[in-house]
Amino acid sequence: MSDNFPRNPRGNDRGNDNWEREALERIALASVREQRAARRWRIFFRFVFLAVIAVIAWRVFDLTGDHVAKSTRHTALIDLQGEISSNGDASADNIGGALESAFEDDGTAGVILRINSPGGSPVQAGIIYREIKRLRAKYPKTPLYVVVDDMCASGGYYVAAAADKIYVDKASIVGSIGVLMDGFGFTGLMDKLGIQRRMHTAGANKGSFDPFSPETPQMTAHAQDMLDQIHAQFIDAVKQGRGTRLKDDPDLFSGEFWTGEKSVQLGLADGFGDASYVAREIIKQPDIVDYTQKESIGEKVVKRFGASVGDAAVRALTLGGKVQVR
CATH class of the missing domain: 1.20.5 (Single alpha-helices involved in coiled-coils or other helix-helix interfaces)
Incomplete structure (x- = not known):
């Protein structure tokens, strides 16, 4: 239940x-x-x-200037920063490509090349110089002005000399119109350590400037001749670019450098101002579009690896150092 x-x-x-x-x-x-x-x-x-x-x-x-949007009238800006070399951001390929894009744009009222560089390769600097001259001749109504940041020395000034005008800060470092080739000699140290250099070459001068071999008067004379030739090319480019604006000063091409304020007095620069001032007051187009081309990390790794291998080979087989306008 x-x-x-x-x-x-x-x-x-x-x-x-x-x-x-x-x-x-x-x-x-x-x-x-x-x-x-x-x-x-x-x-x-x-x-x-x-x-x-x-x-x-x-x-x-995607950090390149190739994709700059077309716009109405504007001022084009290109940065040249650091050492001028074939394997860096301030290479002739990068600067030349950016300049080409800036001048080709119908909206460009004027171009500013902002330089902050101690110099570098005379070859790369010469290529950029000639490219500026070519584009100015092709686009005569589009002026190009250089604006100096902290430094525009040696190869940097080589490039700047091609501009219509150069604007600086009073404290900028400008000039250093000279050429150098540096290296080291280890023969004295090797003698003390009892080390012998064994190098076999085909060609009487193939081993010249080897840092482990003693320097000879012939080597010194040959190096000086090369440096004098490159220095003369540098001086000629500056004279062509600056013309009668240069003052008659015995130290102008001695490799000496000066403040921006003194550079205006010497005729190496034309006035004072930054990029904003030049865009606003000189070009009369305050809107600035950046055309600077920068390599990606992948491109830098590949290029610098190849350049390092090539540079090491050149140093080992030919010169003890590289020629630089610095």
Whole structure:
């Protein structure tokens, strides 16, 4: 008889089973909801992470001036920063490409080449100098002005001399119109340590300027002749670029350098002002568009690796150092 009537839930095994089952179901559902929420957050953060990576990748691999948006009348800006060399941002390829893009743009009212450089390769500097001259002849209505930042010395000034005008800060360093070739000699140290240099060459002068061999009068004379030739090329470029603005000073081409204030007095520069001033007051177009080309990290690694190998080979087989307008 007792089996026909339900027992008290607390004392009924079937009631206890239902209560436990419901509790377990609620716990399981809560766990599933938490897992779904956690999964959604994980997906969300993954998308955010991928978006950040995509932005970084775009900034790394797309930092060139080739994609500058065309605009109405504006001032074009190109930065020449650091050592002028074939394997850096201030290479003739990068600067020349940026200059070409700036001059070709119909909206360009004038070009500013902002220089902050101690110099570097006379070859690269000469190529940039000639490219400026070519573009100025091709686009005679588009002026190019150089604005000097902290320094415009040696090869940097070689490039600047091609500009219509040069603007400096009073504290800028300007000049150093000279050429050098540096290196080391280890013969004295080798003698003290009892080390012998063993080098075999084909060609009487192939081992010239080897840092582990003694220097000869013939080597010194040959090096000086090369430096004098490059110095003369440098002087000629400056005279062609600056013309009668240069003052008659015996130290002008001695490799000496001066403040921006003194450089104006010597005719090496034309006035004072930064990029904003030149755009606003000289070109009369305050809107500035940056055309500077910069290599990506991947391009820099590949190029510098190849250049380092080549430079090491040249140093080992020919000269003890490299010629620089610095």
